[in-house]
Amino acid sequence: MIREFGAEILEENKSYCLGVIKFIGKVIMTPIAYIISIYTINRFSIGYLEAVFKEKQLNDIGIKRLLLEEYHFYLKVKTISFYYWGWEKRKIDECFEYFEAMYGFRNFTEREIKKIVKFSVFDETHIPILYRCIRKLNLFRTDISQEDVKDIFLDEKEGKRLPVRHNGEFAHFFAILNKHNLVPKKWGSIAENKRFFVNEEGEVIKASNFSSSKNAHAFLNSKEEIVEAYCEELINC
Incomplete structure (x- = not known):
């Protein structure tokens, strides 16, 4: 009887300790996850990408290539919940929809989907x-x-x-x-x-x-x- 009671107490303490550890883990990881996901949404924001276009002085082909690379990177990590929370996925989707309306880069993506990007922008004259x-x-x-x-x-x-x-x-x-x-x-x-x-x-x-x-x-x-x-x-x- 005493052994059974002692085992029950130990099990309860074990469960309590695990619960405390999980709680502490959430307290620590939640702000970290939040900071990372804030960084991620800024990484794919309209403002950030437009600033890159301007800084690099991209032409239409260059913009499409950059959007193509960003879009594929986004698709690659989109499924990682640690990086994206629900509302952020929607905001980033809206960002790419905005650029799709301007540049039609998804059609470009479909042509290059297997290669992701072409090796260069050169043509015969280059x-x-x-x-x-x-x-x-x-x-x-x-x-x-x-x-x-x-x-x-x-x-x-x-x-x-x-x-x-x-x-x-x-x-x-x-x-x-x-x-x-x-x-x-x-x-x-x-x-x-x-x-x-x-x-x-x-x-x-x-x-x-x-x-x-x-x-x-x-x-x-x-x-x-x-x-x-x-x-x-x-x-x-």
């Missing part, structure tokens, strides 16, 4: 300029043709496996193209998935390798000036 830039920078270990450049930046042919000379310099080159909205932020992931570039061992270069190499190696000012000059020519083409 390829010769881009080819000259790449040749001048000596980015690859072997000679490449203008057709090779077209295959990647325009036709996005999978499995080209062009051998990159230096990951860090290559990543800096693309970072400048991205700064001018000529390639998407996720260019490394697209290149990895489509097996565009390989290292000296012939292995497909991962997006993370580009990122780490860029952070570890500086890009010479002279080369940066070359890329900037070609970017200006590409933009004005």
